[in-house]
Amino acid sequence: MLVPLSENRAISTPEDVVAVRQAVRQRAVDLGFNLVDQTKIVTAASELARNTLQYGGGGTLRIDEVLHGSRRGIRLVFEDNGPGIANIELAMKDGYTTGNGLGLGLSGAKRLSSEFFIESRPGEGTRVTIVRWR
Amino acid sequence: MERIPILKMGEYLLVTIQVDMHDRLAMTLQDDLTSKIVSARAKGVLIDISALEMVDSFIGRMFGDIAAMSRVLDAETVVVGMRPAVAITLVELGLSLSGVRTALNIERGMDLLRGLIESRGDGAGSAE
Numbered sequence: 538m539l540v541p542l543s544e545n546r547a548i549s550t551p552e553d554v555v556a557v558r559q560a561v562r563q564r565a566v567d568l569g570f571n572l573v574d575q576t577k578i579v580t581a582a583s584e585l586a587r588n589t590l591q592y593g594g595g596g597t598l599r600i601d602e603v604l605h606g607s608r609r610g611i612r613l614v615f616e617d618n619g620p621g622i623a624n625i626e627l628a629m630k631d632g633y634t635t636g637n638g639l640g641l642g643l644s645g646a647k648r649l650s651s652e653f654f655i656e657s658r659p660g661e662g663t664r665v666t667i668v669r670w671r
Numbered sequence: 672m673e674r675i676p677i678l679k680m681g682e683y684l685l686v687t688i689q690v691d692m693h694d695r696l697a698m699t700l701q702d703d704l705t706s707k708i709v710s711a712r713a714k715g716v717l718i719d720i721s722a723l724e725m726v727d728s729f730i731g732r733m734f735g736d737i738a739a740m741s742r743v744l745d746a747e748t749v750v751v752g753m754r755p756a757v758a759i760t761l762v763e764l765g766l767s768l769s770g771v772r773t774a775l776n777i778e779r780g781m782d783l784l785r786g787l788i789e790s791r792g793d794g795a796g797s798a799e
Contacts, residue, residue: 551693551694551695552693555691558691562724572756573759573760576725576754576756576759580726580727587729639731645765648765649760649764
């Protein structure tokens, strides 16, 4: 897999979450995503950026353009050094939350993505990777 | 402090969201709107989201909370102008916005609000 373009962003304030949406939107437009697909990846990014901020205590996002054969896509990697997730299976369930949200962040972001990976170690942090192919 | 303006038109409040809201701004709008329903004795709230390019679970929940709070305060809320791509994404995200009344545009939203207020049968909104 070839990775032509990469960009790193910090997520440490609610304004950064807005900046993440705008950066992901711009990248999706540049790659020729249609409006519905742009909206899906931006919404998934918003959910995950908020999780990084609220549950991870802040972190980073890396935006990559990815190529696989003739397919182009966007890969987003959200990383934090927060408390981690003790039970990933439970965290992925619709409606489950340890905060005061709706519990749709992880499960919803997964539904809005073509590929979804989550790794977490209690006490070390969490990394969520999503890909949306055009 | 950054704020979303709330316009008063008779017994209605009108909000047009034209910026990409961060979470604190959304919470401020919710608080402002709740206070304004009381101070303006509003019977209806119309929220125009035709400029919004995205509604995630936080913003979706805010609409639900505003609708619930306005109902407790004897007012109705209608959200209008949702873009088709936003609607498709919301449903896939898992949000149904149950409890939030929606209309295609401002005109239909106002008709819906008037109807809702009149059908309460307490004479509110039927002054004309």
